Amino acid sequence: MINNSTMSRVDWSAQISKVRLFLTVQLPALYKRYPFAVIGAATLLLMIFIAIFAPFLATVDPQAVAPLNRLKPPSWEYWFGTDALGRDVYSRVMYGTRVSLTVGISVAVLSTVIGLAIGLITGFVRWVDAIVMRIMDGLMSIPSILLAIALMALTKASIENVIIAITIAEVPRVVRLVRSLVLGLREQPYVEAAAASGTPLIKTLLRHILPNIAAPLLVQATYICASAMITEAILSFIGAGTPPNIPSWGNIMAESRSLFQIAGYLILFPSIFLSATVLAVNYLGDGLRDALDPRLSRRM
Amino acid sequence: MSQATGKSILEVKDLRTYFYTRDGVVRSVDGVSFSVSEGETLAIVGESGCGKSVTSLSLLRLIPSPPGKIVSGSVLYHGKDLLKLSEDEMRDIRGDKISMIFQEPMTSLNPVLTIGRQIGEVLELHRHCTKEQAHERILELLKLVNISEPERRINEYPHQLSGGMRQRIMIAMALACDPEILIADEPTTALDVTIQAQILNLIRELRDRTRAAIILITHDLGVVAEMAQRVVVMYAGRKVEEASVFDLFAKPMHPYTLGLLNSMPRLDDSSSKRLVEIPGMVPSMKTEIVGCAFAPRCSEASDRCLLESPVLKDYGNQHSVACWNPVGVSRDSA
Amino acid sequence: MLSYIVRRLGATVVVMAVVAFVVFSLLYLTPGDPAAVIAGDVATTEDIARIRQSLGLDQPFLVRFGNWVWALLHGDMGTSIFNSLPVSKLIGQRVEPTLSLTICTLIVAILTSVPLGAIAAARAESKLDHAIMGFSVLGFSIPVFVLAYLLILLFSLQLHWLPVQGYRPISEGIWPWFKHLILPSLALGTVYAALIARITRASILDVLSQDYIRTAQAKGLKESDIMIHHALKNAAVPIITIIGIGIGLLISGAVVTETVFAIPGIGRLTVDAILRRDYPIIQGVILIFSATYVMINLMIDLSYVFFDPRIRY
Numbered sequence: 040m041i042n043n044s045t046m047s048r049v050d051w052s053a054q055i056s057k058v059r060l061f062l063t064v065q066l067p068a069l070y071k072r073y074p075f076a077v078i079g080a081a082t083l084l085l086m087i088f089i090a091i092f093a094p095f096l097a098t099v100d101p102q103a104v105a106p107l108n109r110l111k112p113p114s115w116e117y118w119f120g121t122d123a124l125g126r127d128v129y130s131r132v133m134y135g136t137r138v139s140l141t142v143g144i145s146v147a148v149l150s151t152v153i154g155l156a157i158g159l160i161t162g163f164v165r166w167v168d169a170i171v172m173r174i175m176d177g178l179m180s181i182p183s184i185l186l187a188i189a190l191m192a193l194t195k196a197s198i199e200n201v202i203i204a205i206t207i208a209e210v211p212r213v214v215r216l217v218r219s220l221v222l223g224l225r226e227q228p229y230v231e232a233a234a235a236s237g238t239p240l241i242k243t244l245l246r247h248i249l250p251n252i253a254a255p256l257l258v259q260a261t262y263i264c265a266s267a268m269i270t271e272a273i274l275s276f277i278g279a280g281t282p283p284n285i286p287s288w289g290n291i292m293a294e295s296r297s298l299f300q301i302a303g304y305l306i307l308f309p310s311i312f313l314s315a316t317v318l319a320v321n322y323l324g325d326g327l328r329d330a331l332d333p334r335l336s337r338r339m
Numbered sequence: 340m341s342q343a344t345g346k347s348i349l350e351v352k353d354l355r356t357y358f359y360t361r362d363g364v365v366r367s368v369d370g371v372s373f374s375v376s377e378g379e380t381l382a383i384v385g386e387s388g389c390g391k392s393v394t395s396l397s398l399l400r401l402i403p404s405p406p407g408k409i410v411s412g413s414v415l416y417h418g419k420d421l422l423k424l425s426e427d428e429m430r431d432i433r434g435d436k437i438s439m440i441f442q443e444p445m446t447s448l449n450p451v452l453t454i455g456r457q458i459g460e461v462l463e464l465h466r467h468c469t470k471e472q473a474h475e476r477i478l479e480l481l482k483l484v485n486i487s488e489p490e491r492r493i494n495e496y497p498h499q500l501s502g503g504m505r506q507r508i509m510i511a512m513a514l515a516c517d518p519e520i521l522i523a524d525e526p527t528t529a530l531d532v533t534i535q536a537q538i539l540n541l542i543r544e545l546r547d548r549t550r551a552a553i554i555l556i557t558h559d560l561g562v563v564a565e566m567a568q569r570v571v572v573m574y575a576g577r578k579v580e581e582a583s584v585f586d587l588f589a590k591p592m593h594p595y596t597l598g599l600l601n602s603m604p605r606l607d608d609s610s611s612k613r614l615v616e617i618p619g620m621v622p623s624m625k626t627e628i629v630g631c632a633f634a635p636r637c638s639e640a641s642d643r644c645l646l647e648s649p650v651l652k653d654y655g656n657q658h659s660v661a662c663w664n665p666v667g668v669s670r671d672s673a
Numbered sequence: 674m675l676s677y678i679v680r681r682l683g684a685t686v687v688v689m690a691v692v693a694f695v696v697f698s699l700l701y702l703t704p705g706d707p708a709a710v711i712a713g714d715v716a717t718t719e720d721i722a723r724i725r726q727s728l729g730l731d732q733p734f735l736v737r738f739g740n741w742v743w744a745l746l747h748g749d750m751g752t753s754i755f756n757s758l759p760v761s762k763l764i765g766q767r768v769e770p771t772l773s774l775t776i777c778t779l780i781v782a783i784l785t786s787v788p789l790g791a792i793a794a795a796r797a798e799s800k801l802d803h804a805i806m807g808f809s810v811l812g813f814s815i816p817v818f819v820l821a822y823l824l825i826l827l828f829s830l831q832l833h834w835l836p837v838q839g840y841r842p843i844s845e846g847i848w849p850w851f852k853h854l855i856l857p858s859l860a861l862g863t864v865y866a867a868l869i870a871r872i873t874r875a876s877i878l879d880v881l882s883q884d885y886i887r888t889a890q891a892k893g894l895k896e897s898d899i900m901i902h903h904a905l906k907n908a909a910v911p912i913i914t915i916i917g918i919g920i921g922l923l924i925s926g927a928v929v930t931e932t933v934f935a936i937p938g939i940g941r942l943t944v945d946a947i948l949r950r951d952y953p954i955i956q957g958v959i960l961i962f963s964a965t966y967v968m969i970n971l972m973i974d975l976s977y978v979f980f981d982p983r984i985r986y
Contacts, residue, residue, distance in 0.1 A: 176684075177691025180963045184925035185943070189699055189955050192947050269816045273929055276818055279947045292818070296932070299822055300830065300837070310819040318814040325810070401890055405798060433893035441891075446884040451906045451981055460902075461892045496982045512892065 076326020082319035086312075090136040097130035101286050110302050119308045122294060131286035132308055138287035139268045139316060142202055146267035147260045149206045154213025155256065159244070161214065162221030172218070175211040183208035187270060188279050196282040201274060205267050216259055220252045254331040261324035265317045272313055288313045348552065349375040349398075349520060354412035356390075356397045363625040367393040369576035370412075372651075375520065380546065380553040382567035382584070384560065384599070388621055390576040391556045392442075395522045398554070399433055435465040438513040442525040444505035448497040454508055455493035461515045480511040484541060503534035507541065514545060521546075524556045539565060560603055564588060569657070572596050575622055575632035578651070582658040592654065592665040594637045631663070639664040678975065685971050692963045693745070696956050697738055724754060750960065751953035755946075760957040764939055770840045771927055771938030774861065777854045778923060782862035783869065783916060790873025790912075795900060797878055805870065812867025817926045821860035821933040828856060838935035853936075861930045865919045872915040876908040883907070909980040917973040924962050 070077040089096060098118070105125035113120045119128035161168040178186070183205075190204035224230055224247065233243050274280030275289025276296075283290055288309035295305035356368040367390045375381050383391045396402050397409050400421065414421040416437070421429065433439075441447045449457060455477055462473045474493070481489035484507040497505055506526060513521055523542065527535040543566065546553055555566055563570055563584065570587045572580040572595065580593040591597045598617040619636035622628060631637070634644040641664055649661040654668075744751070750760040793805040829837040835856055841849040880886065881904060889899045931940035939958055946954035977984050 173687055173691055174695075176688050177695055179921075180688055180692050180967050181695070181959055182921040182924040182962055182966065184928060185955075185959050185962060188928075188943065188947055189696070189959060192950055192952060192955055193699060265814065269814075272816050273818065273925075277929065277932060277944045277947060299825075303822075303826060306819070306822050310816070310822070314815045314819060317816075318811065321810055321814050399891060401887060430893040430895065433891055435893060439891040441884060441888065443884055447888045449885040449889070449903050449907070450983055452903070460889075460894070464893055498983050509888070512888075 073326040075322040079319035079322030093133045097133045099127040101130040101134045120304045134286045135288040142271040143264040143268040145202045147264035150209040151260045158214045158217025178211045191279040258328040265320040347374045350415040352413045355410040358406045365624045378550045382555045382563045382570045385573035389573045435516045437520045438518040439522040440509045465516045484511045520552045522554045592660040750957035755951045767939045777858040778862040782866040786866035786869035790870040793874040794877035809867035809870045812863045824856045840936040857934045861926045876911040880904045880908045917970040
């Protein structure tokens with residue numbers, strides 16, 4: 040007998056058994072089939088955790104300058120050592136997670152959304168296509184780091200500007216992907232049939248086009264996230280990225296450019312974190328690609 | 340019409356080829372035996388998925404080896420088991436003593452190499468010809484398969500030729516070294532009907548001229564009637580009937596064969612009856628089949644059919660059937 | 674064929690025009706007063722006015738663009754804000770190191786990645802394949818400078834086999850020149866090689882699953898012959914395409930690599946220019962690099978016809 044009170048109460052036992060099913064059956068099965076992707080996802084989750092809980096994980100204020108303690112190697116007090124200003128590298132690396140993840144995910148989301156919008160328009164409106172693709176070709180001819188460098192040279196250093204700069208560099212690739220997918224899909228018999236039976240464009244888009252491009256876009260987005268994280272690190276490393284007062288893995292390494300021969304740990308720890316995160320995202324992308332459509336692995 | 344001398348040159352015994360996939364083991368060829376005599380044309384007939392193509396690929400050991408494996412059986416060519424040869428020895432036989440043509444002429448030729456190069460390759464490999472000798476022989480072959488302007492064609496690329504012409508090139512390549520056996524896997528299925536007739540005529544002509552034995556894989560009984568001397572009918576990876584082509588059409592004994600024949604639309608049947616179909620579907624090859632594979636669809640099925648896998652029994656005149664209740668034989672005398 | 678070349682050249686000109694326009698207008702599209710941004714935080718109003726004048730910011734947009742393009746076509750890329758030297762001269766001085774680095778890297782990367790990708794494809798799903806592909810994912814997940822430091826740590830600081838930093842021009846001898854380029858080429862080329870190996874494998878795998886490979890097997894050809902004579906030519910187009918596109922990666926990476934290894938090339942010039950916000954130099958560098966990238970890809974496009982006879986323009 041169903042009554043209102045039964046329906047509004049959450050069925051906890053059902054939820055718990057769902058979680059238990061996931062942990063004991065589905066997760067091991069996923070791991071067996073896509074081991075690297077699962078490890079990648081787990082690593083990424085760890086990084087997200089670190090980013091969110093950085094204030095609790097850090098041992099010291101990352102900005103706290105202590106000139107007396109400068110350039111100390113890793114020890115029980117300073118797990119990753121200290122930098123040229125005596126700041127604790129471990130705490131800075133913890134906070135640096137926030138920057139990399141923020142930049143990576145923001146760029147991935149923004150460039151996908153913007154690229155999708157532009158790509159859809161170029162796929163359907165011929166004259167827009169001609170103009171926009173010429174601009175995209177031009178943008179793509181400029182190596183992305185240089186484009187980002189140029190943009191950053193003209194604006195104040197801030198995380199928002201870094202995100203915008205890298206997004207602008209990545210959008211053309213998304214547009215090209217969306218455009219080629221849309222053009223290919225438009226030739227498909229079922230899309231032509233939909234048009235022939237008078238389906239309004241919006242419905243065609245939602246029902247036929249978008250579901251079919253969702254998978255390649257998602258895979259591309261993960262690769263963009265990885266690439267954006269590396270780009271931010273490079274930009275910060277050469278001094279054109281995150282402002283120096285915000286710790287990011289890239290600028291922790293930048294500050295130690297001249298010191299790496301005597302204080303290698305300054306480079307070591309941020310690079311381990313950066314490489315691990317980027318690797319994790321790349322593996323996740325590969326796993327998604329294989330899971331969603333094995334044929335994609337030939338194109339990507 | 341028959342050039343067969345009755346001397347058996349190829350004997351396939353209990354061939355089993357399985358594919359090991361993530362979803363299970365697919366038993367594509369599950370215990371097939373037959374033999375081919377010198378100069379004879381044997382047709383292997385069956386629906387899509389019955390294992391006839393896999394059988395033909397197994398003869399030349401062209402099964403892609405990670406998922407597929409020839410699990411057991413023997414393929415005796417002049418007494419030597421091909422399945423036990425080294426890869427080097429097998430390569431000597433391919434293209435030279437036993438050659439094969441495939442279903443899709445559009446994709447079976449390498450698009451970036453000229454016709455002359457692709458045919459010449461076989462000659463250089465097996466006959467060690469010089470370029471000039473090869474050139475002469477290639478022209479000969481092209482004329483043999485009725486390709487016009489052979490001098491020009493030698494330097495052209497596959498995409499410049501039509502489907503029918505490409506299939507002729509495939510035939511030329513296959514016959515270049517005068518093979519003893521030609522395996523033709525659905526050679527005309529992908530072609531237009533008029534071209535089909537041309538190609539079949541060509542194959543017949545060449546067969547008569549070269550006295551090669553032909554193993555013809557097809558699902559088209561019309562092609563069987565025109566080309567074959569003996570027929571093997573396959574279903575779900577097993578042989579269900581074998582007979583001379585006349586006996587098969589006149590007195591089919593396996594219910595499946597009867598079903599196939601009945602479902603062919605015929606020119607001489609003027610009544611506008613509904614086309615007969617065999618009810619049901621081909622079983623999934625991923626699960627082990629207990630009993631007769633055809634039983635679920637068979638109008639003659641008895642309890643025994645569902646439990647026991649039927650054994651091949653010879654009914655004289657080289658006509659054998661694997662069925663507990665063959666057509667035209669009183670029940671339970673089988 | 675000729676009409677295709679002409680059309681492609683025309684498209685190239687259009688692309689370069691777009692690049693020039695983008696590079697030029699970036700200065701004006703970014704928020705804020707570009708002269709002020711370039712002058713920096715501690716500039717005085719006189720500094721800003723001087724910069725504004727040197728960049729010609731006080732004239733109408735199209736006039737400026739026109740003048741700029743005109744000067745460009747005469748080889749004049751403006752002058753550095755920092756030291757008032759012509760940009761083209763500054764870049765010209767740095768060409769040799771960057772060119773040396775890039776060519777070394779290209780050769781090493783292509784010669785290793787294509788065979789590795791082919792072997793991985795030939796032995797698909799085997800341990801070797803997984804190992805090669807595993808390395809390639811590592812290759813483009815580790816940022817260039819991290820790899821650079823790792824290499825220096827191992828080969829220079831620990832083993833003392835190779836110099837830590839620096840560049841020796843060819844005029845000082847082939848071996849010193851080469852010795853100083855080994856580590857930078859390895860660091861820079863790894864990402865590039867990883868990408869090429871992946872695409873090579875994918876392309877060859879795709880080709881190996883085609884019917885004509887089965888035909889070649891049925892003819893009795895050896896596996897190595899099939900790979901060399903049948904598979905590679907068909908797989909070539911995507912491979913050389915990625916070689917062309919990957920040059921963009923090389924160029925980006927050169928900036929960082931030159932910084933880490935203290936190579937006085939165009940990349941280093943760019944990094945110095947960023948710190949001083951010397952925008953004319955950045956503009957010039959982008960133009961040169963983009964033009965190079967576009968030219969190389971144009972040549973690759975035109976070369977397709979040698980690999981695939983179906984492409985006839």
